[in-house]
Amino acid sequence: MTTDFDHAAETVRQYDRDRYLCALLAPETHRPALMALYAFNAEIARVRDVVSEPLPGEVRLQWWRDLLEGTEHGAAAANPVANALLQTIETYALPRHGLIAMTEARIFDLYDDPMPGLNDLEGYAGETVSGVIQLACLILNQGVDPKTSTAAGHAGVAYALTGLMRALPWHASRRQMFLPADVCERHGLDPETVFRGETTSQLRAVLTEMRDHVRHHLNRVRGEASKVPESCGNAFLPLVLVEPYLKRLEQKTLDPLKQVVELSQLKTQWRLWRGSRRALASI
Secondary structure (H helix, E strand, O other): OOOHHHHHHHHHHHHOHHHHHHHHOOOOOOHHHHHHHHHHHHHHHOHHHHOOOHHHHHHHHHHHHHHHHOOOOOOHHHOHHHHHHHHHHHHHOOOHHHHHHHHHHHHHHHOOOOOOOHHHHHHHHHHHHHHHHHHHHHHHOOOOOOOOHHHHHHHHHHHHHHHHHHOHHHHHHOOOOOOOHHHHHHOOOOHHHHHOOOOOHHHHHHHHHHHHHHHHHHHHHHHHHHHOOHHHHHHHHHHHHHHHHHHHHOOOOOOOOOOOOOOOHHHHHHHHHHHOOOHHHOO
16 A cells, blocks of 8 residues: 555655665665655755746745645645655654745746845755755654754755756756856856857856855865764765766766756666765765
């Protein structure tokens, strides 16, 4: 019989393959809860993909906010991801404000407004990806605060920025710009050239700076590694893929507006398995 947690796991497998593989390497006791958290994240991250206009997207995100705030939902029982998430919140005493902040940050995804600056992008990454990592740490630490917020903050920015650079062709095709305006201006990049699919020297300079910024945050995570409880290592496991992604992104033969960077399934699984025992030592 399929449970709500089984459905959550299938959602993660379909829409967030890297985190799905990471969760499979987590302690079995906490695996269903991680899948519920990651399924919720996948659901709110793909809202723009399932709506034709921003307003219906805001309605979907408001539904999740209402659910988390305790507003009565007649349809909640029919949503297995919502049920699995609510059970996980109760079991691990997860702070709802962090989950609500994730839904509010995703409103930006629904519109084509440019990302104003690098600080704004880091804030967006913090609310979305860093928040997921911190909540995963809480799950893995039996609901007790593991004091990992600083490490999770830097880890989320590194992972998020890498993902956004990988998704650049997809975002550019729908005139969505996550590259921060201040960095673009510093290198003289006209966003319209990106939307037209023109890979210019200015774009490459912007992406070089962004990759350097990712590595800065990876170094900050390494500096915090000794403070992270061993039980929380799996929450940081996706970071072992960041450097391989960056190396692909900086290949001179890569056209960043035409090719979405991926790792082979075998290489991904091998790196995650190798890093599963000491994730923070493997990034």
